[in-house]
Amino acid sequence: MKLFIISIYCLFIFFCSESKSSEEQNFVSLNAIEINVERVNDNLFRWIKFHPESEYPCLRLELLTAGSNALIKRKNICAVYDDALKITHDFKKLSFLDIYNLKIDAQTFIFELELSLLSQNVLMMNCSINIGNTDFSPLVCKRSE
Template sequence: MKKLITSIYLIFTFFCTEALSNDDKTYVSLDVIEMNVERVNDNLFRWIKFHPDSELPCLRLEILEAGSNALIKQKNICNVYDEALKVTHDFKKLSFLDIYNLKVNSQTLTFDLELSLLSQDVVNMNCSIKIESTDFSPLDCQRL
């Protein structure tokens, strides 16, 4: 009986480790809904938009080394400061979030936001962030 249990355990362990082989690993998050890669300066710039209902309802910005795709800098934009209300809007605490019109021009990423606050108010903003060689400038958002 002990040999039978040991054999079942070994077979179970074999199949579990086989299920996690390199061919079966998930490399792309199912929460990613849109992304783009562009050359900026001598590096690559990638933005990744996650689903608003995910655990990370953010816009991820990355600077990658051209050729090797090694990560140089990563920044998650998960909130924005609203100068008019003097408050920071956390993307997780919104009833609706839309990030759209993402464009890279002259080493600057611009995009628009539509934020539906829990108070039923809708805030529309235009944001920009400069993409430097190895870092990002602070995010600048203005109400439309």
């Protein structure tokens, strides 16, 4: 009987420690609504689009080592600079956000934004970022007509 209780206790400790270690891992949020991975140069490029009405309405870009999927570089896009108004639009402070037409053209990641500002103005932007072997170039967004 004593051996049985010790065995149950050991199993309990094992399962509790296993669940704790899996909680510590970085899983993709349930707020991720679109994910894509493509090979760029010798690495993998992954983008993750999060729900625009979540607490994290961002676009995440990642460079990964092909084969091991080790993270090389991560960039979170949660705001864009508006050159015409000389201000930064924080995605959390918008009344509406849509990120669409995400694609890779050679080594450039391109996407479009539709931003509804609190003033009820709608702003359309074309954005691009170059993908290097170990880093990303600065994000460039321009108003579209």
